[in-house]
Amino acid sequence: MQCQRCGERPAVIQLTTIVDNTHTEQHLCEACAAQQGIQTEASLAKFPVGDLLGSLSKGAATQLPTAEATTRCPSCGATLQDFRETGRLGCARCYETFEAPLRTLLRRVHGASRHMGEPYVSPGGDGAAAARGPAVAPPELSALREQLQRAVEAENFELAARLRDEIRGRN
Amino acid sequence: MTLDLDLLPDGGVPWLDASGPEGHVVLSTRIRLARNLRDAPFPPRASDAERAQVRDTVEAAVRGTEELAGGVTVHVDELTRLERQLLHERHLISRDLAGLGPGSAVRGGAALVTAGATGVMINEEDHVRLQVVKSGFAPAAAYADLERTDRQLGACIPFAFHREFGYLTSCPTNAGTGLRASVLIHLPGLVLTKEIAKVLQGLTQVGLTFRGLYGEGSEVVGNLFQLSNQTTLGKSEEELLDHLGKIVRQVIDYERQAREVLLRNAPTVIADKVWRAYGLLRYARSLSFEETMNLLSGVRLGAGLNLIGDVGVYTLNKLLVFTQPAHVARRAERGLTDPDLPAIRAEFVRQLLDEDARRKPRGGASPSEA
Numbered sequence: 001m002q003c004q005r006c007g008e009r010p011a012v013i014q015l016t017t018i019v020d021n022t023h024t025e026q027h028l029c030e031a032c033a034a035q036q037g038i039q040t041e042a043s044l045a046k047f048p049v050g051d052l053l054g055s056l057s058k059g060a061a062t063q064l065p066t067a068e069a070t071t072r073c074p075s076c077g078a079t080l081q082d083f084r085e086t087g088r089l090g091c092a093r094c095y096e097t098f099e100a101p102l103r104t105l106l107r108r109v110h111g112a113s114r115h116m117g118e119p120y121v122s123p124g125g126d127g128a129a130a131a132r133g134p135a136v137a138p139p140e141l142s143a144l145r146e147q148l149q150r151a152v153e154a155e156n157f158e159l160a161a162r163l164r165d166e167i168r169g170r171n
Numbered sequence: 172m173t174l175d176l177d178l179l180p181d182g183g184v185p186w187l188d189a190s191g192p193e194g195h196v197v198l199s200t201r202i203r204l205a206r207n208l209r210d211a212p213f214p215p216r217a218s219d220a221e222r223a224q225v226r227d228t229v230e231a232a233v234r235g236t237e238e239l240a241g242g243v244t245v246h247v248d249e250l251t252r253l254e255r256q257l258l259h260e261r262h263l264i265s266r267d268l269a270g271l272g273p274g275s276a277v278r279g280g281a282a283l284v285t286a287g288a289t290g291v292m293i294n295e296e297d298h299v300r301l302q303v304v305k306s307g308f309a310p311a312a313a314y315a316d317l318e319r320t321d322r323q324l325g326a327c328i329p330f331a332f333h334r335e336f337g338y339l340t341s342c343p344t345n346a347g348t349g350l351r352a353s354v355l356i357h358l359p360g361l362v363l364t365k366e367i368a369k370v371l372q373g374l375t376q377v378g379l380t381f382r383g384l385y386g387e388g389s390e391v392v393g394n395l396f397q398l399s400n401q402t403t404l405g406k407s408e409e410e411l412l413d414h415l416g417k418i419v420r421q422v423i424d425y426e427r428q429a430r431e432v433l434l435r436n437a438p439t440v441i442a443d444k445v446w447r448a449y450g451l452l453r454y455a456r457s458l459s460f461e462e463t464m465n466l467l468s469g470v471r472l473g474a475g476l477n478l479i480g481d482v483g484v485y486t487l488n489k490l491l492v493f494t495q496p497a498h499v500a501r502r503a504e505r506g507l508t509d510p511d512l513p514a515i516r517a518e519f520v521r522q523l524l525d526e527d528a529r530r531k532p533r534g535g536a537s538p539s540e541a
Contacts, residue, residue: 110346110403112404114336115338117350117407118407123328
């Protein structure tokens, strides 16, 4: 069967659409299907999801509030505008300088902003290291609220109730 | 500095021996950790002088670790383009560190220290990119090695670490654990049964991502996919690896089922595909890299299904690495754009398959039976 759109290439995809109880069926070739925004094997292979992730971080950078755009990192001199353009931060200190917008970005990208992995203690465990500190229990209130939000979104109400009680207990 | 890859322990690719678990489907398991020095600007923003300083600091620290103490150090910025591409083709350095990406050039301070399965890229997007590659499907073993080296390195040089965000990286997509685990997996069954799009789409829904043979931004060739975790923050290293492991096991099962279906429903078609691929590789006089990859995929499928006994997985893995453009060019002492490369490649493939066929007893359905 030929593609019903271009009439040239062989149809390899059967597209079924139901709008207002009207059922239509189309037979399309790979190219025409891709043009209609349908992901096929070929189009998937050509656009690895890794690219999406890359563009997501850049895209997210462009959504950051503009008021912060003129602040410079005191350590490396980078601005949020630089980050917007390159998708890369300038130094470790940038994470403190732009902490609030980065927290939003990290949540968007990873679904969380709190490190749950191995804690780290700098060599010698000096003052700076102690201030940065390893991620240790008990979790902060903001982390609990975040978990609560996630639990509600996931409709895990049992966990949500437990978290709500814990937050109340702390207040 | 001239680069002699023969000096690298195991040529830098010990995983080729196909000794690992699930070797017929999974070629290798790679895990990397992204780390940065606390007090230096990240490599993309650093000056060449700052990058050189970081390189010296990390190199000295690396020599104090168990795994990398006897490693080979390579200053990537002192290599020719061909040599840089060789290292990239062996998956020892990324396209960015090698300066091979579109519009990119190799920068001062770019370095590699490698010893067996462990390696560290210095001044890639992050100061330190520590990686371990194991044969087959072996995330736990790979991480055990990696964690030890990471701990020893982190005890020697102060890493950038934030009380809330964890390990800090140049790109926020790597922050937190800095851990990316990728499994290089061969999925011809799912491609032939046209189930692959569904599986790949499913992967993205459970927080995994897939790439081609050469990582980020590369196309899929020879039915080889790299499956890896998409996020690095909010879960522990164990959780990330456990999740990836579970999903990859499922994909391996799907692939097995697809191969069984093919073998049951279209045994002649599959046998023909496998032996045609083998025949072309064994006798062709000119082979492009892409054609070689696709034919190798057919033969690898045949070896996995025990349809073909003339060639071992080790040989197929070796062919995968040594038929890449820079490897062929280097072997023949030609340039990367030399028009004779396809002929030289074909000769090399014939030679290796010939040696293997002579060594191996014939198994499965031989050409005369098929």
